C-alpha cells in the first residue's frame with residue numbers, strides 16, 4: 001500500500017486546497033429544506049463561504065452571519081449576537097430551521113452554544129466547528145450528527161423498507177439523486193441526510209436565496225429513527241451511523257467507503273439484493289449499466305493504464321476516484337489530501353500526503369494528468385500538464401452539480417472523460433515533439 | 444509602537460459620505476442581517492494586485508479557502524504572479540493555545556526563500572487578533588532579517604466591513620512603504636493611480652493614452668503595481684483616485700505629508716473616460732498638455748464613434764434597468780448612455796449620498812432610483828417597458844419571468860468594460876444578450892401545460 005504522510009511538515013499552506021470546517025457545516029445545513037445556516041463569527045467568514053458556494057454551484061446561497069464585531073468579541077459571550085441574529089432572521093424569512101455553526105473567533109472566545117441554544121424557542125440546531133480544526137468533511141459530518149442528535153425523535157418501531165442514506169460532502173447533488181433512485185429501484189424508500197440533490201441541483205425556479213429551497217425536510221429528519229438501515233457513504237460520515245442508532249438501537253448500520261467503479265458498486269448491489277430479498281434478480285436497468293461499465297473499462301483501460309495521475313481532493317473523494325482509476329490500471333502516483341483521515345491508508349497510490357498545491361508543483365515529474373479543483377488548472381499550466389476538474393471549488397466550469405461519477409452509470413462516464421482527457425494530452429505532446437523535430441531539421 | 448491604525452479615526456474619516464447625518468460608525472453590522480465581506484476581504488482586494496509581493500494570511504482556512512486565485516487583476520510583472528498564489532498559516536489548535544508567532548515567522552522565511560518577493564504583506568485575522576499574536580514584532584524582525592519590507596496589515600474581520608479594510612490597507616502602505624525610496628527620475632507629469640485595481644485589465648484600457656500624452660504613471664495602488672514604485676509614490680505631482688471613495692483618507696494624508704493634490708476619476712464609458720483624462724491634464728496645469736489632451740480625446744472619440752455605428756441601430760429606442768451597487772450605479776449608466784441606451788432605473792441600495800446625487804444627475808428627472816431593487820425591479824420593468832436588465836446573477840430569474848434580455852454585471856465578470864475600447868466590448872455583450880432567444884424560451888410553457 002501507499003506511503004502515507006499524515007501531516008504537512010510546513011509552517012504554512014501555499015496554494016491551499018483545504019477548506020474550513022464551518023464551510024462544510026454551511027453546506028450540510030443547505031441540504032435541509034427551508035433552512036437558514038447561521039455562521040457565528042465575523043461577517044467575513046460567511047461572506048467568503050457564500051461567495052465560494054454561489055460561484056461553485058451557480059446558485060444563490062442562503063447563509064447569514066452573527067457579524068461579531070470588536071466590541072462584541074470582547075464583551076459578549078455570544079448571547080447577544082446569536083439571539084439578535086435569530087430574531088432578525090425569524091422576523092424576515094421564518095425558516096423551518098436555523099443552523100448555528102461556530103468559527104475560530106467564537107470558539108476562541110469560548111461561547112457557550114448549548115447554553116444559548118436553550119434560551120431560544122425557534123427550531124435551531126447548533127454545532128461547534130472551529131476553523132482551526134478539521135476541514136470540509138468534518139464540518140459536514142459534525143453537522144449531520146448534530147441534526148440527528150438534536151432533531152431526530154427516538155423511536156422503537158422499524159419500517160423495514162426505509163433506508164437513511166448519509167453521503168459524504170464531496171458527492172455532487174446529482175450523485176445523491178442517482179444513488180437514491182438506484183437504491184429505491186431495489187424496493188426501498190430512501191431519505192438522504194443532508195440532501196443537496198433537490199436544493200443545489202441547478203433547477204430553474206424562483207430563488208432569492210432567502211432560504212435553502214429543497215433538501216431533506218425538518219419533519220423527515222425528526223422521523224429518521226424508524227429506518228431499518230442507515231447507510232453511510234464515505235469514511236468521514238461513518239460515525240453518523242452510531243449517532244442515529246442511539247435514537248433506535250434496532251437500526252442496522254451498513255458502511256461503504258465509496259460506491260465507485262465495478263467493485264464498489266458491486267458491493268452495494270450485493271448488499272441490496274441480500275437485504276431486499278430479491279435473490280439475484282437485478283433491476284434490468286442496473287444490469288444493463290453494469291455491462292456498459294464493463295465495456296467502458298475495456299475501452300478506457302489502454303489510455304488510463306498508461307497514465308500517471310495526481311489526485312487532489314478531500315479524503316473520501318480521493319478514495320473513490322482512486323478506486324475507479326485503479327480498476328483499469330491507472331497509476332496513482334500522488335494523492336494529495338486536504339486533511340488527515342483513516343481512509344488515506346487504504347488508497348492505492350505510490351504516495352498519499354496531506355498537503356497543498358506547492359507540494360504538487362514540486363513533485364510534478366511524478367505524474368501526467370491531474371484531477372482536482374479549479375486551482376489545479378493553473379497548476380497544470382505551470383507544469384505543462386492537463387487537469388480534469390473535480391471537487392470544491394470549481395469556478396471555471398458550468399454544470400458541476402450534474403456531474404455523476406458513481407455507480408455503474410457514472411463510473412462509465414467518469415472513465416470515458418478521463419481516458420479522453422489523457423488521450424488529448426498525449427496527442428498534444430506528440431504534436432509538440434514532432435514540431436520540435438521539424439524545427440531541428442530546418443535548422 | 445503598534446502599527447495598528449486608529450479604527451475610530453478611519454471610520455470618522457470626513458470624506459466618508461456614509462457618516463453624514465449618522466451618529467457613531469457605519470461599521471456596526473446587524474447580526475443575522477449582514478452581507479458583504481469583512482475588513483480582511485477589503486484589505487486583500489486593495490493589496491492583492493501587487494503581484495511582486497507575497498500576501499500571507501495569518502489565519503485559518505475560512506479567511507482564505509475559496510478566495511485565493513479569484514482576483515482577476517492581471518499584471519505585467521515578469522516574475523511569478525504572487526497575486527495568484529495563496530499563502531496562509533492555516534493556524535491550528537496549538538497555535539491558538541501557544542501563540543502562532545513562531546509559525547508566522549517560519550512561514551515568512553519559507554516564502555522569502557522560495558518565492559523571493561519584493562515585500563510580504565502579513566494580514567492579521569480574527570483568531571490571532573483575539574489571542575494576541577504580536578504581528579508587528581514578527582514583521583519588524585523579519586524585515587530586518589530578510590532586507591525586504593514585511594508589512595503588517597491589521598484588518599481582522601471583526602473590526603468592520605470591506606470598506607474599512609481597504610482604508611486600513613491604504614494606511615499600512617502609507618506607513619510602511621510610501622516614501623521609503625527615491626525614484627530614479629521624476630517628470631513634471633508624474634501621477635499615482637489610487638484605487639485602480641486593474642480589474643480584468645481595466646487600467647490597460649487607458650494607461651497607454653496617458654503615456655502618449657507624456658503623463659507618467661509613477662505608481663499605482665495597486666493594479667499592475669510594483670512595490671518598488673509605490674515606495675516612490677511620494678514624489679508624484681498628482682494623486683488620481685479611480686472609483687474608490689474608501690481611499691480618500693489615504694490621498695488626504697498624502698496631501699498633508701507630501702503636498703500632493705488629488706482628484707477623483709472614473710474610466711467607465713466614453714464620456715467619463717474623456718472627462719477624466721482631461722481632468723488629469725488640467726490638474727497638472729500645463730497649457731500645452733491640455734491642448735494635446737483635447738486633440739487626443741477628439742481622435743479617440745471619433746475612432747470609437749465609427750466602430751459603434753453598427754450598434755447604434757440595434758440599441759436605438761432600447762431601455763435598460765440597472766441593478767448594481769455603489770459607483771457602478773452611475774458609471775455603468777453613463778456607459779450605457781454612451782451607447783444610446785436609455786437607463787430608466789438604477790439601484791441606489793448601497794450608494795452613498797454622493798453616488799445617489801450623481802445617479803440622479805446622470806439619469807435625469809424621470810428615472811427611478813430603486814432603494815430596494817430586489818423587490819422593485821420586476822414592477823419597474825413592467826412600468827417602463829424596459830428591454831434589458833443589467834444586474835448580478837441573482838436577478839436572472841426576474842429577467843426570465845419578464846422575458847427580457849439579461850446581462851450579468853457582477854464583479855466576477857471576466858471582461859473589462861473600461862476605457863474607450865471597453866465600451867465596444869460592452870456593446871458586443873449587450874447586443875448578444877438582446878439577440879439571444881434564451882430569455883424568451885427558457886420559461887416557456889410546455890405544450891401540455893395550460
Ligand code: SF4
Pocket residue numbers: 041042043044045046048103105481482483484502505506507567568569570598599600601
Ligand atoms: S471575519 Fe475574521 S475570521 Fe472571518 S474571514 Fe474575516 S478575518 Fe477571517
